[in-house]
Amino acid sequence: MMMDDFIQKLFAAAKAAGFTVAEAYLTKNDSFNAVAMNQEINRYSSHISCGLGFRGLFGGRMGYASTEAFDDSAVDWLVQGALDSATLCEDPTEPFLYDGKEPVAQLPLTGRDAPATEKLAFALAMEREAKAYDPRVTQVGHATVFTGNNQVRIVNTYGMDKQYEESVCGAYLQPVAREGDSTATGMELCFSRDFDRLNAASLAQSAARLAVEALHASPVVSGCYRVVIQNLAMTDLLGVFSSAFSADSAQKELSLLKGKLEQSIAADCVTIVDDPLRLDGFASRPFDAEGVPSARHTVVEKGIFKTFLHNLKTAHKDGVLSTGNASKLGYATSVFVSPTNFYIEPGNQPFNALLAEMGDGLVITEVDGLHAGANAVTGDFSLLSKGYIVKNGLRERPVEQVTVAGNFFEMLKNIRAVGSDLRFPEGGIGSPSVDVGMLSVAGKNKEDMDT
Amino acid sequence: MTNNFNDVLDAALATGGDFAELFLEDNRTHSLQVLGGHVEMINSNRAHGAGIRVFNGLNAVYTYTNDTDSEGLLRCAKQAASAVSASRETPLRAAQPGTPASLPAPYPILIRPGDVNSKRKLEYLRSADAAARAVSAEIEQVSCSLSDSEQDVTIVNSEGLYVEDTRVHTRMACVAIASDGKEKQQGHEAPGAQMGYELFTERVDPVQVGREAAQSALLMLHAPECPAGVMPVVIDNGFGGVIFHEACGHSLEATSVAFGLSVFCDKLGQKIAADCVTAIDDGTLPNEWGSIRVDDEGMPANRLVLIENGVLKNYMIDKLNALRMGMPPTGSGRRQSYAFAPTSRMRNTYIAAGTDDEAEMIATMGDGLYAKKLGGGSVDPATGNFNFAVSEGYLVRGGKIVSPVRGASLIGKGADILLQIDRVGREMKMAQGMCGSISGSIPVNVGQPMIRVKKMTVGGRA
Known part of the structure; x- marks a missing residue:
């Protein structure tokens, strides 16, 4: 009720200041996070927070401002800030707000949360199980369990007032394995809407196995290799380059896909989908950050680029309809475009069949340094990678301290096969394992082979 | 108001916690963007909230809220207190008594x-x-x-500390x-x-x-792809210092050291770098991007020698990990905002100026890479495996720069790379970055003079 009063005051002040339309985007977040170390809970945090992002049209321009304080000066802060913003903005596109009063799709986005004691026990159990898996697991870093509940509400002066609630819980850990002078880490994570679907033992064992299997890894000789990128690493790559599929990026000359609609941009076996209504991803939502209802879109169909992702503004500019991909980071940012559950559609080959098909080559299980080593604008990547050598379709030995380099857009065209093991590890980006053909790998020099 | 704060701290300690801290924040940010020649976006945000931290033995509970009136803070404190009773499993250890510190004068801010x-x-x-x-x-x-x-921050704790800073x-x-x-x-x-x-x-x-x-x-x-392989690498000053930040800095934070999760655990007083390497983490440099007059636990900033002539001298330690490690805190407790519990973080971290001639460094390197500008990077402190991107690189053949090259990245292990540095130049320069870790994203400087690494793996096209 207090928030409703605040919104009414805000809209009245906005109107008095000369805004023709106004909108409030509200978030409320309730979250919990605990980390176990050496069989103690060494970090524990919980909070409830809320924020309000305001935007409005003044003289045909959109102005933005936001706040977490709801005191007497907050209304003035928002209106004056948005006024300043709208007055000076020069965006040539005429912006507008969504006037949609259609009913909100009911998606089952919440599940059972657990009492704090149960969550603490889970974190401790993960650590225990990882150490019990193998005596070489000497420590477990970041044994974390978290839960969160998010509420989003959008209210505007057209009379739109929509909200939804979603909850998510998850856990991750990074066991450290040591043997002789070799140290290796493994990382596993698991997300769910329902706490009951998380399993401490299987998560911990799978992370511990990754760490142990990576012991005594070494580089390969630099050269071009046949490469299969495993689902989690492929998800990381797809995530970085997903912004190239945004109409906003294209309109701002930040995407190499500009002008490529209806052209072949990937191998025939590649289909990429954005589906906010899909429930096994974690970016599901009934409507986007502007209130536009969610819908499934095939972005790349058998290699052909079918559509950019749009919000109201980019769609208007291109003369199409919004795809419902308006997004905000929290309550505070202006509205931009981002994918929701965005994934490469799985093929029908199991992971082992991809390796058998490849014969000799490399499997990349993990890529690091994405924020600097991969550039969505240019498509270039050169990333520290971990994985293993495959001989005759079978795993041979672990590999570390190599980089794998290429260009994402060239790589899409060279994809030879897509696996059936689609996974959404966190957030909305998902991928199966993919046989990407040849990539450049930097490791040791030929002359160092015997040293 | 101070009385109210005391009530809040008392409430936080009601279930037997050893130490309580309140961090109040009001942060006004303004951002503007000109894109393609026109004003694309102007946005302002006011973040406002409070975080309450309670130590329970060597463990910590953290709660936060946007509701900073007396009732809201009390509610937040009670939530922390109930979490303390839920997670109490370890014996008490008394928090060290606070030393009321005199803060250095605020940095002059001429145009707000x-x-x-x-x-x-x-x-x-x-x-x-x-x-x-x-x-x-x-x-x-x-x-x-x-x-x-x-x-604007206010930091109050149960040891009698009261600090305000902007x-x-x-x-x-x-x-x-x-x-x-x-x-x-x-x-x-x-x-x-x-x-x-x-x-x-x-x-x-x-x-x-x-x-x-x-x-x-x-x-x-117009540059060709960088060739891949193992080669000598000269890294220029300024943002080049990100190599130390990633390869070594993170692994010297108590966040990993206190838990035995760093390759540099138990190495104090030992040689971990080449003789020519001295590295500093300095929070006191006036007006520098990564400086802090006072850290987010209320402790004045200091200048900390991390490595002196190759020998490890200090770790960066926050208050809680100081208890865990039995060592004094170093004024390194930092956080992005009230939404994060503080932990040990870097400030302005740099390799100190040496005595080597920059031109000689390249002239005598043979065939290799001259990395003039670097992008960001990352590290796994447990293994020391680090990586970072070269945003502007040049191929060197026979000691001569022959061509710019693109798409290079540098990888290695922190413990190896520090021993592989064989030249440290004379002109130290710093550059600004945002560093992400468990207490959020914070401003830090990285810095170094030009340095040479005898051998590094350069990622590029084979």
Whole structure:
């Protein structure tokens, strides 16, 4: 009720200041996070927070401002800030707000949360199980369990007032394995809407196995290799380059896909989908950050680029309809475009069949340094990678301290096969394992082979 | 109000916690962007909230809220207290008594961001934008942005500490994209300081920012791919210091050291780097991007020698890990905002100036890579495996620079790389970055003189 009063005051002040339309985007977040170390809970945090992002049209321009304080000066802060913003903005596109009063799709986005004691026990159990898996697991870093509940509400002066609630819980850990002078880490994570679907033992064992299997890894000789990128690493790559599929990026000359609609941009076996209504991803939502209802879109169909992702503004500019991909980071940012559950559609080959098909080559299980080593604008990547050598379709030995380099857009065209093991590890980006053909790998020099 | 704070701390300790701390924050940020020559976005945000931390033996509970009136704070404190009783499993250890510290004087802030109107701020962006475009017709897109923040904090704890501070940060960024119609390459500059808008009269020329970003993009557009392999690498001063930040800095934070999760555990007093390497983490440099007058636990900043002539001297330690490690805290407790519990973090971290001649370094390196500008990187402190991107590199053949190269990255293990440094130049320079870790994203400086690494794995095209 207090928030409703605040919104009414805000809209009245906005109107008095000369805004023709106004909108409030509200978030409320309730979250919990605990980390176990050496069989103690060494970090524990919980909070409830809320924020309000305001935007409005003044003289045909959109102005933005936001706040977490709801005191007497907050209304003035928002209106004056948005006024300043709208007055000076020069965006040539005429912006507008969504006037949609259609009913909100009911998606089952919440599940059972657990009492704090149960969550603490889970974190401790993960650590225990990882150490019990193998005596070489000497420590477990970041044994974390978290839960969160998010509420989003959008209210505007057209009379739109929509909200939804979603909850998510998850856990991750990074066991450290040591043997002789070799140290290796493994990382596993698991997300769910329902706490009951998380399993401490299987998560911990799978992370511990990754760490142990990576012991005594070494580089390969630099050269071009046949490469299969495993689902989690492929998800990381797809995530970085997903912004190239945004109409906003294209309109701002930040995407190499500009002008490529209806052209072949990937191998025939590649289909990429954005589906906010899909429930096994974690970016599901009934409507986007502007209130536009969610819908499934095939972005790349058998290699052909079918559509950019749009919000109201980019769609208007291109003369199409919004795809419902308006997004905000929290309550505070202006509205931009981002994918929701965005994934490469799985093929029908199991992971082992991809390796058998490849014969000799490399499997990349993990890529690091994405924020600097991969550039969505240019498509270039050169990333520290971990994985293993495959001989005759079978795993041979672990590999570390190599980089794998290429260009994402060239790589899409060279994809030879897509696996059936689609996974959404966190957030909305998902991928199966993919046989990407040849990539450049930097490791040791030929002359160092015997040293 | 102080009385209220005491009630809040008492409530937080009601279930037997050993130490309680309240961190109150009000942070006004303003960001502006000029894209493609027009004003794309102006946004302002006021973040406001409080975090309450309670130590329970060696463990910590953290709660936070936006509701900072007396009732809201009490509610938040009670939530923390109930979590303490839920997670109490370890015996008590008394918190060390606080030493009331005299704080250094605040940095002079000559022109407060809140006093500069948006039109004036946009002028800086327009000059950077115009300078970038003027570099070449192949500069296809330019994005210039400015962000400033004024963060007021109050830190109170159950040891009697009461500290108020205001932190003012201003930073400009320019991203230029060069295109030949088929390919794109990007150049990037982002200078900032703990200053108001005197930044632009004292330190930063927007024209130069725009021009440098554009020149770098253009150079990379016409550069061949960097060859892959193991080779000697010369890394230039300024943002080149990110190599120390990633390869070593993170692994010297108590966040990993206290738990035996760092390759540099139990190495104090031992040689971990070549003799020519001395490394400092200094929070006291006036107006520097990563400086802190007082850390987010209320402790005054200091200058900390991490490595002296190759020997490990100090770790960076926050208050809680100080208890865990049985060592004093180093004024390194930092956090992005009230939404994060503080932990040990870097400030202005750099390799100190040496005595080697920069030209000689390249002339005697044989065949290798000269990394003039670096992008960011990351590290796994448990293994020391690090990586970072080279945003502007040059191929060196027989000690001579022969060609710019693109797409290079550098990887290695922290413990190895420090021993492989064989030259340290004379001119130390710092550059600004945002560092992400468990207590959020915070401003830090990285820095070094030009250095040479005998052997590194350079990622590129085979």
